[in-house]
Amino acid sequence: MRLAANLIMLWENIAMSFRSIFSSKGRAFLTALGVMIGVASVITLTGLGQGARAQVEEDLTRLGANLLIVYSGEPTTSTQLVRPRTTRIRPTLTEEDLAAIKALPENQVVLTAAESTLEGQLKFENRNMAATVVGTEPAYPEIRNFQPAYGSFFTASDAEHRRNVVAIGAEVYRTLFPDGRDPIGQSIRINGHAFRVTGVMEEKGSPTQDASVLIPLSTYRRRLSGEDSFAMINVQASSLEVMYELQERIEQELLGLRRLPSMDLANFYVANQMDVIGAATGVADTFTLMLAGIAAISLIVGGIGIMNIMLVSVTERTREIGIRMALGARASHLMTQFLTEAVLLSAGGGLIGIAAGYALSWALQHFAGLASAISPEAVIMAFSFALATGLFFGGYPAYRASRLDPIEALRYE
Amino acid sequence: MIEIQDVVKEYRMGPTTVTALASVSLYIAQGEFVAIVGPSGSGKSTLMNIIGCLDTPDDGSYRLAGEEVAELDASELAEVRNLRIGFVFQVFNLLPRATALENVALPLVYRGVGAGRRQRRAEEMLERVGLADRMDHLPSELSGGQRQRVAIARALIGSPSVILADEPTGALDTTTGREIMELFEELHTEGVTVVLVTHELELAEGTNRTIRLRDGMVQPAAAPPAPQGQNAHQQSAVAPEGQPRPLALGQEGRV
Numbered sequence: 001m002r003l004a005a006n007l008i009m010l011w012e013n014i015a016m017s018f019r020s021i022f023s024s025k026g027r028a029f030l031t032a033l034g035v036m037i038g039v040a041s042v043i044t045l046t047g048l049g050q051g052a053r054a055q056v057e058e059d060l061t062r063l064g065a066n067l068l069i070v071y072s073g074e075p076t077t078s079t080q081l082v083r084p085r086t087t088r089i090r091p092t093l094t095e096e097d098l099a100a101i102k103a104l105p106e107n108q109v110v111l112t113a114a115e116s117t118l119e120g121q122l123k124f125e126n127r128n129m130a131a132t133v134v135g136t137e138p139a140y141p142e143i144r145n146f147q148p149a150y151g152s153f154f155t156a157s158d159a160e161h162r163r164n165v166v167a168i169g170a171e172v173y174r175t176l177f178p179d180g181r182d183p184i185g186q187s188i189r190i191n192g193h194a195f196r197v198t199g200v201m202e203e204k205g206s207p208t209q210d211a212s213v214l215i216p217l218s219t220y221r222r223r224l225s226g227e228d229s230f231a232m233i234n235v236q237a238s239s240l241e242v243m244y245e246l247q248e249r250i251e252q253e254l255l256g257l258r259r260l261p262s263m264d265l266a267n268f269y270v271a272n273q274m275d276v277i278g279a280a281t282g283v284a285d286t287f288t289l290m291l292a293g294i295a296a297i298s299l300i301v302g303g304i305g306i307m308n309i310m311l312v313s314v315t316e317r318t319r320e321i322g323i324r325m326a327l328g329a330r331a332s333h334l335m336t337q338f339l340t341e342a343v344l345l346s347a348g349g350g351l352i353g354i355a356a357g358y359a360l361s362w363a364l365q366h367f368a369g370l371a372s373a374i375s376p377e378a379v380i381m382a383f384s385f386a387l388a389t390g391l392f393f394g395g396y397p398a399y400r401a402s403r404l405d406p407i408e409a410l411r412y413e
Numbered sequence: 414m415i416e417i418q419d420v421v422k423e424y425r426m427g428p429t430t431v432t433a434l435a436s437v438s439l440y441i442a443q444g445e446f447v448a449i450v451g452p453s454g455s456g457k458s459t460l461m462n463i464i465g466c467l468d469t470p471d472d473g474s475y476r477l478a479g480e481e482v483a484e485l486d487a488s489e490l491a492e493v494r495n496l497r498i499g500f501v502f503q504v505f506n507l508l509p510r511a512t513a514l515e516n517v518a519l520p521l522v523y524r525g526v527g528a529g530r531r532q533r534r535a536e537e538m539l540e541r542v543g544l545a546d547r548m549d550h551l552p553s554e555l556s557g558g559q560r561q562r563v564a565i566a567r568a569l570i571g572s573p574s575v576i577l578a579d580e581p582t583g584a585l586d587t588t589t590g591r592e593i594m595e596l597f598e599e600l601h602t603e604g605v606t607v608v609l610v611t612h613e614l615e616l617a618e619g620t621n622r623t624i625r626l627r628d629g630m631v632q633p634a635a636a637p638p639a640p641q642g643q644n645a646h647q648q649s650a651v652a653p654e655g656q657p658r659p660l661a662l663g664q665e666g667r668v
Contacts, residue, residue: 004525004527005524005525006525008522008525008526008527008528009522009523009525012522019510019511020510023510319506320508322506323506323507323508324519324523325467325491325494326465326467326494326500326506327494327495327500327519327520327523327567328491328492328494328495328496328520328523328524328571329491329523330487330488330491330492330523331487331488331491332488333523406467407462407467407468410467410502410506
């Protein structure tokens, strides 16, 4: 009985609030405008922040999925996964290290590719250029997500027979073959040794990759470096989840081979894609949070707008409040009536704000070329915050209405 | 129905205390048509506010339909107003943005009565006051007399113990005023208790009994209610009209 009566009251309150809002549409719009702008800016700005984050993430996974790189030497302080100048690394990783990593279970390690690099001199006909010469294994394109765009990469057979074959970067192709000649089968010289071109790699936009040539590691050792050890081992893990576990396993295996107690004394380290993603997205998240904070302030300002107008409205409707009290409305009835009105105003503002936020993000994406990713969480958060703002800032005017003296209110002109 | 015993009401105005009601006792039986008259400053408005449960006395007792209401809190008073009192004001006090029908139904909203039943009941009330063809009009689209009829219908809808009319003809011309008085007379003959508060003696002559108020006290009447009236007071104080009706919101069944 009581519940039914309360439900009827709630419904009446909503109906009354709608009537009151629709009887002064212009004012209601202006009242809700602040909340509208607040919600729209929360959604747009967090969308931009999240868009930036998604882009960073995408850039990083473009280096290769689930990538761990074992480097020779001491860890660098930078958070980069792929170091820009790998030709300076003194190689300390051995065949035993590589074998130990390859021996790890398949549910952790999918592919491996050892890698060493040096600065080389390329020559074709009368053209010369300096380039990074990468000696590596056939799995490299797969692991590093760096595929030939034309022709093919060298094969396992090439590696086994230490053939003089090379896949060249896009920049190398442009420099050595400016006439656009088909390079496949052509012979170029690397540090004086003749190599047959098998393919041209895709353009990555990174000078280190585009101005490099890739040859079998076996050939690299025999003809160019003469060293048995190598600088890096690229490892593809089976999933993101196992990456930290795998890093730990690799560190333990390699420390065991070196009879070292801890990583402090090691002459190698493992760079983990997860760490790099974490660091970069962390920056983007801070950025997002800051934008959301600024937007939230505008929501609060919108709430103050609601409070202002609701206070005016309570004063204007003093007589109405008196009449309702005389007819038996209790303080709680009037409290809920005005609270409902404030919450409906902020909810309306919130809904329009969500639509405006989506429209604005769409416009920024299409006309300004900005990356934007609106998450449902951000929308729900902004809307709930708008409702809470209405409830909070509607509270005081509603309290004022409910505390009026019926006799005074009835006498109010 | 209304039993007021030694009621005192004082107002503090800065350092001085103004006595609005010195010591008022009065009794109004069920079905009576009574006028409370007095010049301005006589305490008439204060008495009306107390009878209407808009205010509580500082001292004394007020029993309404057998229930002591002198010491109820604001929320309980609102409930009593909703169930027991039907107000008719001088300036009508209708909600300007609500139709006649919505205005009449309003007291039932605070009783938790569903929309369908409210509407049916409000339609009955408007028919009863002769406004069957004006139900969907806004107050601004009605004449003064029609507005007051809407207000009377609103006062009647909750089947209150008493209709409390404060200068109900004060804003109307003589003819319309007379029509409204006739409507009260009619309600009285149907058994509704009506208390008319006015400063016009002429208006009071239309009622059964006049209670004169001066300087916060009830004046001895020229033709006082016979000693039987006093007896009736004594008796009804013991057992007013049988069982006292319980005050509860679950009473819409009676509506």
